[in-house]
Amino acid sequence: MKHFINLKDIPAKDLRKIIADAKKRKSLRKKLSTLEVDKGAPLKGKLLIQMFEKSSLRTRLSFYLAIKQLGGGTLTLRSNELHLGQGGESVADTAKILSTYGDGFMLRTDSDKKVENFAKYISIPVINGLSPSSHPTQVLSDVFTVEEIKKKPISKLNICWIGDSNNVLDSLIAASVKFSFKLSIGCPKKFEPGKEVRAWVKKNNKQIYIFNDAKKAASNADVIFSDKVISLNDKVNKKKKIQAFKNFKIDRTLMRYAKKSCIFLHCLPRGNEVSNEVFLGKKSHVWQQALNRVHVQKSILLYCFGKLR
Ligand code: CP
Ligand code: NVA
Numbered sequence: 001m002k003h004f005i006n007l008k009d010i011p012a013k014d015l016r017k018i019i020a021d022a023k024k025r026k027s028l029r030k031k032l033s034t035l036e037v038d039k040g041a042p043l044k045g046k047l048l049i050q051m052f053e054k055s056s057l058r059t060r061l062s063f064y065l066a067i068k069q070l071g072g073g074t075l076t077l078r079s080n081e082l083h084l085g086q087g088g089e090s091v092a093d094t095a096k097i098l099s100t101y102g103d104g105f106m107l108r109t110d111s112d113k114k115v116e117n118f119a120k121y122i123s124i125p126v127i128n129g130l131s132p133s134s135h136p137t138q139v140l141s142d143v144f145t146v147e148e149i150k151k152k153p154i155s156k157l158n159i160c161w162i163g164d165s166n167n168v169l170d171s172l173i174a175a176s177v178k179f180s181f182k183l184s185i186g187c188p189k190k191f192e193p194g195k196e197v198r199a200w201v202k203k204n205n206k207q208i209y210i211f212n213d214a215k216k217a218a219s220n221a222d223v224i225f226s227d228k229v230i231s232l233n234d235k236v237n238k239k240k241k242i243q244a245f246k247n248f249k250i251d252r253t254l255m256r257y258a259k260k261s262c263i264f265l266h267c268l269p270r271g272n273e274v275s276n277e278v279f280l281g282k283k284s285h286v287w288q289q290a291l292n293r294v295h296v297q298k299s300i301l302l303y304c305f306g307k308l309r
Helices: 012-028 056-069 091-101 111-123 136-150 169-180 195-205 214-220 238-244 286-304
Strands: 046-051 073-078 104-108 125-130 159-162 183-186 208-209 225-226 263-266
Touching: 012 136, 012 169, 012 286, 046 091, 056 073, 056 104, 056 111, 056 286, 091 111, 104 111, 111 125, 125 136, 125 286, 136 169, 136 225, 136 263, 136 286, 159 169, 159 208, 159 214, 169 183, 169 195, 169 208, 208 214
Parallel strands: 046 073, 046 104, 104 125, 159 183, 159 225, 183 208, 225 263
Antiparallel strands: none
């Protein structure tokens, strides 16, 4: 059994294996978003328990379809309806019960410490479905989407992120080290990636390129990624932060600085960081990106359950 908590802690060869499995599984399916079970039902009888302490549309639905397509089932819990959320029961006891009833636990929370604590006390795999410092299932799926569309290894592409230094970017930075791709980041000085993640990149003898000018960051890009300026439960002064990002909007003018063949990706939900024209335009592949979560998460589940071929 293996946890899937942070891309930094997962060996590159395992991440590559997950992507290869997802590619194979996706190509073997006739209908991508149905409940029809894959041949062999590799997770038959398995229960994935999901718990959301923050809102979610895509992660919730894609894990539901993923486990169903592998022959298992899922149950979604709302933490405020549990003794844990009410403050009456410890993480340790909750973890013990989850391990007694379930086979896997997917958690979205506002506390990295809570993810760590669950991993400490639980005896089934823990999957991080978004925490303040990481959104690993999203980003691994995004690597898959980039390679699917571009038909080449991501290491051969210039990847650009325009936006806030948040959980999705932290995971993208981890991916840039694991998959060896060039990552250029465009953001205001005040919202650059934190010291810890930069030190980790350095420790791994890799580099990320940070620009306080969106045009420079986008220059020659094969892929431009973005995300909301204000994340779920972001506690900053929203007006000031949005103002600080006013020159970092992804619109047609900015896209012209990238390669002609550049694609646009966004994990959703979106805010005003991207124009409608780009988001709904020909270069955008956001719907394909969202659907791919199902297929990559199936292989993540198999990896966690020790069933990856
Ligand atoms: N991209 C993503 O994780 O979406 P949800 O917040 O809707 O799950
Ligand atoms: N950075 C965003 C991602 C949402 C999927 C957030 O944390 O709200």
